[in-house]
Amino acid sequence: MAAVMSVWLLAACGTTPTPIITPAISPPAPTASPTPTASPTLTPSLTATPTSTPTPTPTPTPTATVTPTPTITPTSTPTPGPTPDGVLRRIRVPVLMYHYISTPPAGAHPYRVGNSLAPDVFNAHLDYLQQEGYTTIQLKDLISYLATGAPQLPPKPIVLTFDDGYADSYFNAFPALQAHNMIGTFFIITDFATQAADDPTYADYATWDQLREMAAAGMEIGSHSRNHPDLAGKDLDYLVWQALGSKETIEAEIGAHPHILAYPSGSYDQLVIDVFRSAHFWGAVTTQQGTLQDSDHLFEIKRLRISHDTAVPQLAALLAYDWPD
Numbered sequence: 511m512a513a514v515m516s517v518w519l520l521a522a523c524g525t526t527p528t529p530i531i532t533p534a535i536s537p538p539a540p541t542a543s544p545t546p547t548a549s550p551t552l553t554p555s556l557t558a559t560p561t562s563t564p565t566p567t568p569t570p571t572p573t574a575t576v577t578p579t580p581t582i583t584p585t586s587t588p589t590p591g592p593t594p595d596g597v598l599r600r601i602r603v604p605v606l607m608y609h610y611i612s613t614p615p616a617g618a619h620p621y622r623v624g625n626s627l628a629p630d631v632f633n634a635h636l637d638y639l640q641q642e643g644y645t646t647i648q649l650k651d652l653i654s655y656l657a658t659g660a661p662q663l664p665p666k667p668i669v670l671t672f673d674d675g676y677a678d679s680y681f682n683a684f685p686a687l688q689a690h691n692m693i694g695t696f697f698i699i700t701d702f703a704t705q706a707a708d709d710p711t712y713a714d715y716a717t718w719d720q721l722r723e724m725a726a727a728g729m730e731i732g733s734h735s736r737n738h739p740d741l742a743g744k745d746l747d748y749l750v751w752q753a754l755g756s757k758e759t760i761e762a763e764i765g766a767h768p769h770i771l772a773y774p775s776g777s778y779d780q781l782v783i784d785v786f787r788s789a790h791f792w793g794a795v796t797t798q799q800g801t802l803q804d805s806d807h808l809f810e811i812k813r814l815r816i817s818h819d820t821a822v823p824q825l826a827a828l829l830a831y832d833w834p835d
Contacts, residue, residue: 591769591792591808592657599656600804604829605649605669605795607813608632611686612678626818629682636690638822642829644668646692648730649811650769653793656805670694671795671813673734673772675703677713680720688727696724697734697772697795700759718763725764732770733760733791740777749782753789770794771809783809800833 609625611632618626627635639646645664649671655663670687672679675698687694698721706715716724725731733756735741741749760768769792773782776797786794786809793808800812814828 591787591790592654594657594805595659597659598805599659600802601656601663602801603652603663603667603669603803604801605652605671605803605811605813607795607797607815608670608672608683609674609816610676610678611672611682612676624818627816627820628818629678629686631821632683633686634822635816635825636686636692638825639668639692640690642666646670646687646694648693649695649732649795650730650792652803652811653770653808656803656808657792671772672696674738675699675716675721675734677706677716677720680716680724684724684727684729687729693728693730695730695732695770696721697732697770698756698760699734699736699738699774700756700763701737703763704759722764725766730770731760731764731766731768732772733757733768734772735774738774740775741773741782742777742779744782746781746785749785753786753791757789757791773797778809801829802833802835 608627610622611627611629613628614622614626644666645668647663647667647669649669651661651663652667652669655661670692672683672694675696679696683694696716699715702712702715703718703721705712707717707719721731733753735752736755736759739752741752744752757768760766767790771786771791771794773794773796778794778796783794791809793811795811795813797815798810798812799814801814803811812833816825820828
């Protein structure tokens with residue numbers, strides 16, 4: 511199915527590359543080169559109907575042959591993004607980037623330490639945002655507003671994003687948000703969430719049961735890829751595997767199409783944007799610092815990084831700073 515969906519994505523991108531073999535369920539092995547075989551000519555259309563039917567090679571004894579399916583039957587109804595109305599919109603909306611909401615254990619890796627915010631400090635963040643009149647919104651609402659002007663955003667909108675789908679998102683961030691009547695956007699590494707329930711190696715990640723509970727309570731679930739690689743510079747097949755794999759897993763587990771993406775480690779290029787847009791993602795967040803968002807860069811939304819030492823005064827300074835365009 512993933513191979514057929516790859517043809518559909520190529521058509522949606524308007525690209526007719528040299529025929530390649532699309533991986534079915536895992537990425538192409540880095541050392542092996544596939545042997546070229548005959549494949550149907552790709553016709554740029556939404557149904558990707560082959561223009562020719564492969565002819566089986568005669569053999570001395572009759573053998574069963576597989577006839578290609580003439581059209582794509584999607585596993586779910588695609589949800590295209592809002593159609594831009596051509597109006598250039600620019601608005602300052604801070605998008606905060608959190609990772610761990612927990613205290614790191616003794617001897618933790620510097621990355622873990624640097625990206626961990628203590629739960630009591632996180633609660634203080636939420637108290638401050640409420641006192642200052644901020645209203646949390648979903649990222650897809652910001653994207654829709656930039657593209658079409660709707661829905662109308664509150665006077666002081668803010669988006670709270672949480673990368674990687676750690677278990678402390680469920681145990682610490684989620685209840686704090688509920689207690690403040692706020693919502694958050696959680697970007698999930700789908701392969702890790704799948705393994706979290708049974709593999710102790712992935713015990714630091716939230717399970718799908720936990721993520722379903724969060725989604726049912728109004729939290730927004732987005733993709734952070736299948737397994738958190740740098741996406742820039744990767745070939746088309748690999749990006750299709752990442753885009754469709756993460757999208758279809760979230761659809762199957764949560765029951766809703768993921769509209770938004772966070773680039774792993776902030777790594778992306780134009781092909782990454784094209785592939786995820788063709789998979790009906792609405793937009794994506796980067797690691798670029800800033801608060802000014804505009805309708806020409808829906809796949810390059812800026813954020814403000816929250817670190818272990820971002821106490822309330824530092825948060826206030828980030829929000830008050832006049833970030834350059």
